[in-house]
Amino acid sequence: MSTTMNTSPPLSTSFIYTAKHNLSSPPSQHNTYTRTKTKTCVLVKARAEAKPRSQEDDYHGTLKALNSKGRKPRKSLGQHYMLNSSINEQLVAAADVKEGDVVLEIGPGTGSLTNVLVDCGATVLAIEKDPYMAEIVRERFASVDTVKVLQEDFTRCHVRSHLLPYLEGNSLNRSSQHAKVVSNLPFNISTDVIKLLLPMGDIFSEVVLLLQEEAALRLVDPSLRTSEYRPINIFINYYSDPEYKLNVPRTNFFPQPKVDAAIVAFRLKQAVDYPTVSSTKSFFSMVNSAFNGKRKMLRKSLQHICSASEIEEALKNINLPATSRPEELTIEDFVNLHAVIVKNDTFVYDGLED
Incomplete structure (x- = not known):
């Protein structure tokens, strides 16, 4: 049985529209992805409203990459691929990625976010559970020596041992001994990933994730005296300072999920800044x-x-x-x-x- 998918775009126009803003023209020059002299990725727009920049990462490019391996998105792995390059740029900007930074990416998919990180001059360690997707990213960046792809389950791998050689040998950014995490996560592993990453303030400074919108709001800004306030909120605020950054409508993904997403940034605390407890x-x-x-x-x-x-x-x-x-x-x-x-x-x- 063929795994070739319907090649009709998920939207009726060449633009990726947001759910709350019906755009009819490309963003202005001031809303575009730019680079300073130190290659800091800067985005000034507060919402994701842009036409995809790379044809390699739009709907047809994503479909082509999947079909090259006879694949289709796997629901069991929570695979939803980003079609809007502007949102990837906003993810990178939220982490203030600069040239020479070491960045961990979990679930790179077809490499659309990886591509933006490379453009910023980052060294990227991408961890992908799906062996077919890992091969797609390896082939795409085969000529880029600042990208390494590991085919592993992030929730079971020893990320510290993978990252330390990069931090110790980071010649471009010697002043920084911390990596950053920038990732469009499968929604079904987001809580597990947060629990694993946030206590690692000794090697990570920023964790920027694309999460399910409802979960993002619940995790970052729960109200006291509500059912949304849970132990995970205590955990998050113990180890980090979280910030909700951006709503990302579901229309920007393929296949389209049933819910919107959101960009959330966690600024990790150092151990000396944790609340004082005996254990x-x-x-x-x-x-x-x-x-x-x-x-x-x-x-x-x-x-x-x-x-x-x-x-x-x-x-x-x-x-x-x-x-x-x-x-x-x-x-x-x-x-x-x-x-x-x-x-x-x-x-x-x-x-x-x-």
Whole structure:
């Protein structure tokens, strides 16, 4: 059975329109991708509204690359390919990628984002799980010595050992011992990737990801006292300063997903800037336990740590009501509560709830 796909573009015009802005003309010169003398990629537009720049990365170019390997997007791998070069440029700009930077890209697909990173003068380590897509990117950049493609599952690879040789031998940007992450992630691995990357502030300075819009809003700016406030929010703010950058309508992808996407930047903290806790394992174990059971008061959800009366007393010591619930506490509140109730490092870290 042939795997050749329908060659009709997903949109009725040659432009990639956004869902919220119906554009009828190309962007002005001021909205284009430019380079300074130090090759810093600069974009001044706040939304992605541009015509694709590279025919190699538009719908037909993407289709051609896939058909060259007899492939089609795999739903099981969450494969949705970016058709708008301007959005790739915005991803790169959000990470402030400069000439000589070392950049990790997870899931390069056909190499459209890789191409923008190369244009900025970055050294790119691309990790691709799909062996066919890895081969496409290898062939595309075979003559570029600043691109290396690894065919591995990122969630299982030892990224630190792969990156350290690049950081130690970075001759163009010797002052920087940190890499950056810029990636159009498959939505189905975004939480796992965030959990793996954010504690690695010793080797990464910036993590810029294209995430599902709803997840981006929930992860970056959750409201206290809502069901959207979860342990992962405590984790993110412990290890980074997150910022929502840009809405990316679903019409910019092939195949088109059911939801919009968004660019999110995480500026990673150094260990000296982490909130002070006696043990991160016991701290996050306490946070996870606190959120077990929706709408439970902390004196109930933390009973396995100490008695309800002791929890109430600890809350009073940090000027919180004895009836407090986890969704009412900021990260600072959790840090203070942990300091009061943890007498020794006896908790077992069992991961984070999504």
